[in-house]
Amino acid sequence: MTAASMLFSCSMYVGVSNPKMASKASACCLLNRPLSCSSSKSISSCGMFGVSEKSKLLCRASALHVESVPSFSVGQKFQFDDVIEAQQFDRETLSAIFEVARSMENIRNNSSGSQMLKGYLMATLFYEPSTRTRLSFESAMKRLGGDVLTTENAREFSSASKGETLEDTIRTVEGYSDIIVLRHFESGAARRAAATANIPVINAGDGPGQHPSQALLDVYTIEREIGKLDGIKVGLVGDLANGRTVRSLAYLLAKYRDVKFYFVSPNVVKMKDDIKEYLTSKGVEWEESSDLLEVASKCDVVYQTRIQKERFGENINLYEEARGKYIVNKDVLKIEVEVDSDPRAAYFRQAKNGLYIRMALLKVLLLGW
Amino acid sequence: MTAASMLFSCSMYVGVSNPKMASKASACCLLNRPLSCSSSKSISSCGMFGVSEKSKLLCRASALHVESVPSFSVGQKFQFDDVIEAQQFDRETLSAIFEVARSMENIRNNSSGSQMLKGYLMATLFYEPSTRTRLSFESAMKRLGGDVLTTENAREFSSASKGETLEDTIRTVEGYSDIIVLRHFESGAARRAAATANIPVINAGDGPGQHPSQALLDVYTIEREIGKLDGIKVGLVGDLANGRTVRSLAYLLAKYRDVKFYFVSPNVVKMKDDIKEYLTSKGVEWEESSDLLEVASKCDVVYQTRIQKERFGENINLYEEARGKYIVNKDVLKIEVEVDSDPRAAYFRQAKNGLYIRMALLKVLLLGW
């Protein structure tokens, strides 16, 4: 992987491990923010990658040794009414959701397609715009034969601007639809909506709070690329203090056996104690390091988050230093240039993985297992 | 009903009379503006409720004695090309529309659903945003198997900002769709659109003008909750001078027998003479009162509209006085606390009633009776 190849990323980059390429491949890289080509700033933004020999083997194994999942009976009711936060799922449920997601990969855009959710209406109630997340959910619903009621910017365009409460809106919208996908700017909004609604609510991001389908998609992608979730070594690099993605990932991966975390970050944005204590309480190993190169050489997966200038306040020189130090660039990833000749392949996999996870969530919430 | 339970309202609150609860129930309450929980201001905004013994009986009867309607032959052409204002419908047509609306209640979101409007495209052309109304129409269309072309904010996003006339836009959009639902900021816009278009136009609100599907939905809800429209006593409370809702309601209910209106409002926003004269000319009784408690005790239905501060100009003290005087609160509605243990039930009924009315309008405009 070159720096250039990373530029294609958006929200997740997998540098490797198309199963067919697995014998040549050795890295898995997830980015949780888009990188853009033109500015050197964004080159430092984020990245997840794996560079150990071990990951190479695991990638090769991915198509063969998918964890056998304890099945829920087909048609059995899904055990949750809503999807509000990643933590609500235990390991067994995650595995079952991933199994449903994998089955969604076979649904193609042929003349028949799936009509599994025909007659169902999903309302995408977005109080802040997020085209990517919205289109992913809407595509998921339509690929399953369902239909969609859309609000692109409920905050500006709706009664919200006239002082209507979220609860008021939810009660109205649930009269028109069968499931609500809510994006909101306030932490806790999804929980309030779910408490109000008599139909399922999926949290598609509530401010600094949760974005569970994104967290599930990160874990699902790691499993698809690495072939397992137990026993993996994960480097978390960059701004670890802020942002829901890194925290959700830590919570979710803590449900698996023998996961080890490496935290690499500037002092001002170090991983917070609550997560460290949570991991320790669950028997999950973690260590902090300032040596990105060494960490990268040990990990199966490196997950990098963007370091935001505004977190450094007046210490702009610390920011400049931090940026330079925690860039996942072609030196860190030097082995990968030959790995993924078409870096866009990773994008297709990532966007599709998000689609499959969302198809799976819609399916189990509306139809059960 | 407590003040708290009223807070759940949006645009219409029915405090009572789920048919299954009718023997215990005695009140019917419609709000034509959302109330929000947090501010005392909004508690005074609006409410429609019924508190007489009579309404109790009528509610109980609602599921049994629906007025038998003079039917139009199935398949017969609908007698209007467009739906522009509530007054265009006579009593017979209203009854027939309500009958179609009731039949829509059986259309469920099952795997088949209705395909009645399959192949039809509805364009929702909204020059001012109104998520609630838009989603209601779009849900209605999709529940009948039709599909939708959406503009969430045609004023900002379209050629309108380049000086294109409404007529130009209508002529273009009618080439793409089979029916147009228009929301506009100018009174009379819907009539102009209908004069231009060769396909049906539904007025979804044109500024201070009409919003006929809302007016139909109010009357339909009263009939569903109270069981009849003849012989009812209706209190109109709050700002009666402004706002299309109260005026439309007066016009529509005047088509029924032995309806009596009570107007309760501050002097500055009293019911205007044109409506009073219209009612008198139709032989409809009305009286003005300043005693909300007394009126509430006499009425089957109380419909409250929000008193807007800006109407009082510099006489802010009059506003404060008016607000306090015309609040429909738990004292006025003291009997209702036990009536509706789940105040949200009313919301489901209200939103669904709006949906059924809009499904009915789409059906008769596109397919006939």
Add this chain to the structure above:
Amino acid sequence: MTAASMLFSCSMYVGVSNPKMASKASACCLLNRPLSCSSSKSISSCGMFGVSEKSKLLCRASALHVESVPSFSVGQKFQFDDVIEAQQFDRETLSAIFEVARSMENIRNNSSGSQMLKGYLMATLFYEPSTRTRLSFESAMKRLGGDVLTTENAREFSSASKGETLEDTIRTVEGYSDIIVLRHFESGAARRAAATANIPVINAGDGPGQHPSQALLDVYTIEREIGKLDGIKVGLVGDLANGRTVRSLAYLLAKYRDVKFYFVSPNVVKMKDDIKEYLTSKGVEWEESSDLLEVASKCDVVYQTRIQKERFGENINLYEEARGKYIVNKDVLKIEVEVDSDPRAAYFRQAKNGLYIRMALLKVLLLGW
């Protein structure tokens, strides 16, 4: 045609030549900008019309002598992956696309309709709002049984505002859909998107660049109205220096035999030399004229573009003079008053032609010939 009848125009006005009216008709008029009723300013904006005796005959012939097209085999792959600019099509391909467009005219909104594109998802990715173009594409997709993911304003509402590149967005969106319709504010954006995407991209306007479906629709409309494209005389009037429409039209019509152009414009916005040289190199005759009346009397088709005040800078008096001089009004078009008793008919034809062309493009890109 009266000035008043022109007011109904939007983007294209055909003043004549409903085949049933052809024996009485003699003019064909296309406007590439909407005219609005209320301001005298807009009366001068644009117009395409034909007034020669010849066109009368040609119009009459239109239903009979459509050019026989060299067919591509049904099911054969379309020779382009994307539709980026009008020039990419040779005459043979244009004829074949027009033939498909004509076949689309039979697809009606009946209970079955076409399900040709059932299961296909089109993403309309609009970085600048254009309700008209968007609804036309979305209607085309839905009339063929496909479905749509919509962004009304991707620039404001998406990650674009967070600095995500177009390429990033394309790679994500192609994971969710089967074809992308892109509207962008930068010239060349569509080409960049097509280079990135593994699914077809249609350029729905990229700033000052191309808008090929509009250009195809103009030519298709001329053929439908006049009955042929070879041997026609075309007046281009107004601002010929700016605007993609006039330039595209010149490029496309140059593919036909014995086409002659007349350019009528103020000096400051004369047709640029590159187009003149291109036409000359292709053996296409052209001449400049300042006499609109004389040109109108010679042409089969007059295409007028709006003269924009801002092009004249401080020479506002030149602007006023130019406006007055190049208005296509009832004096210029005096013969037409009786031609088209229902001027709206032309709108239906124009909007529908746009629809058919877009249906045809979606069909050939997704299913082949």
